[in-house]
Amino acid sequence: MHYAIIAAGEGSRLVGEGLNVPKPLVDLDGRPMIKRLIDIMMECGAESLSVIVNEQMTEVREYLEGLRLPVPFHIVVKSTPSSMHSFYEVSRVFPAGAAKFVLTTVDTIFRPEDFRAYVNAFESSEQIDGLMGVTDYIEDEKPLYVEVDEADMNILGFKDADYPGSKYISAGIYGLTPKGISVLGQCLEAGVSRMRNYQRALISAGLRLEAFAFGKVIDVDHLSDIQRAKELLK
Numbered sequence: 001m002h003y004a005i006i007a008a009g010e011g012s013r014l015v016g017e018g019l020n021v022p023k024p025l026v027d028l029d030g031r032p033m034i035k036r037l038i039d040i041m042m043e044c045g046a047e048s049l050s051v052i053v054n055e056q057m058t059e060v061r062e063y064l065e066g067l068r069l070p071v072p073f074h075i076v077v078k079s080t081p082s083s084m085h086s087f088y089e090v091s092r093v094f095p096a097g098a099a100k101f102v103l104t105t106v107d108t109i110f111r112p113e114d115f116r117a118y119v120n121a122f123e124s125s126e127q128i129d130g131l132m133g134v135t136d137y138i139e140d141e142k143p144l145y146v147e148v149d150e151a152d153m154n155i156l157g158f159k160d161a162d163y164p165g166s167k168y169i170s171a172g173i174y175g176l177t178p179k180g181i182s183v184l185g186q187c188l189e190a191g192v193s194r195m196r197n198y199q200r201a202l203i204s205a206g207l208r209l210e211a212f213a214f215g216k217v218i219d220v221d222h223l224s225d226i227q228r229a230k231e232l233l234k
Helices: 012-016 033-043 058-065 083-091 112-124 178-190 195-204 223-233
Strands: 002-007 048-053 073-077 101-105 130-135 145-149 154-159 168-176 209-213
Touching: 002 033, 002 083, 033 048, 033 058, 033 112, 048 058, 048 083, 058 073, 073 083, 083 101, 083 178, 083 195, 101 112, 112 130, 112 168, 112 209, 130 145, 154 195, 168 178, 168 195, 168 209, 178 195, 195 209
Parallel strands: 002 048, 002 101, 048 073, 130 209
Antiparallel strands: 101 168, 130 168, 145 154, 145 168, 154 209
16 A cells, blocks of 8 residues: 655644644654654555655654655655645655555544554455545534445535535545546646545546545644544543
């Protein structure tokens, strides 16, 4: 499996609340947040790992450059207007011929055992074009609701607002095949922005997507989220 991490955000809300270290270097369990995620991916059979950071995050870039991994490790340094654009930039360094890859944002915090089960499910799947992580723990400020057919967890659509019968939101964990990269390029050419609109484009392009239900997933945007993440990982 090939993995990628988006760590290109500015973390402006955390900075405004007084955080004095870059978000990817926040300690959650004795390790910087980004190192914890890298370790989890390595433990899940990483064949390669790619990370994008913005141009202002010199401390994060230097930290990553100091790591030595036993697999190809690509660091992209570029400021982008959205996570979808970050995804596009980091996808340009994916190894040629990679059949499947998993992408997540650096501040998406989950239990390692949930991630391993997700990776195993994606590796064993043969009929789908993508496996998206979802959660029924809804604490995000602007969640993306994921409509599924619960009989087989096929994704029917992505919605900005709650709706009758809604259960899941996006967990910020994306498993895709090369078909998804092709749609990503088309979205950039068409001027589409935001990851949620890209995901809608995947459905419109006819890709078969399934949802995988994680347990609790925490998106670290505020100081209070850091404490909740530490509690989750205990």
